[in-house]
Amino acid sequence: MDIVFGRQTLYHFDYSPSLSDVQGLITKTLGLDKREFYLLSNGKRWGNFEDVVSGKVEVVLRILGGKGGFGSMLRSMGHQFSKNTNKDSCRNLDGRRLRDVNEEKRLRSLCEQHMNQEKESKDKKQKKLEKMCQIPKFEFNDKEYETERSVLREKIEDAVTKGLEASRKRKSEENADNLVKKKKKLWGDELDAFDSSEELSDEEEEEIQL
DSSP states (O other), X not given: OEEEETTEEEEEOSSOOOHHHHXXXXXXXXOOOGGGEEEEETTEEOOOTTOOOXXXXXXXXXXXXXXXXXXXXXXXXXXXXOXXXXXXXXXXXXXXXXXXXXXXHHHHXXXXXXXXXXHHHHHHHHHHHHHHHSOXXXXXXXXXXXXHHHHHHHHXXXXXXXXXXXXXXXHHHHHHHHHHHHHHHHHHHHHHHHHHHHHHHHHHHHHHHO
């Protein structure tokens, strides 16, 4: 068994000594009190006199503690400060602000989305054009319907031509009637003027005789 203090081997035993013997040797060699150190064997504290230890034993110095209460003081101080989760003003390992890095990522994602939308719209237009240019698979072929449609077209054309002729004839008749009415009115005005001129001549003759 070896007694080690730091990197230095203090003692080597071919047998397994008791805890009290080891503590006595350490106090004589290092000038320490038993309360100032403890022993570790395989990571476990050697504190029982009945345990038999073999292998390497480490001497570990004790650290005197304070009065305590430091953790509660830290917890009370933590409530006084506001918790801020905004880390945009921090820098990464390259020295760049996280704000700029995040903004660059956002702009890149927006550009990719815009490009994808344009590509999708172009693909839709192309598919629509291809669909419109394709020859329709269904062909309507009904001879009876075709004959009826041609006959109906001829009937419609005949009816339209007859209607136009009738309207033209009616307009010509109305124009002739209006012309006759205008002539009658014109002749009536001339006769009235002639009668009025004769009356004036009679009155003039009477004045001359007087």
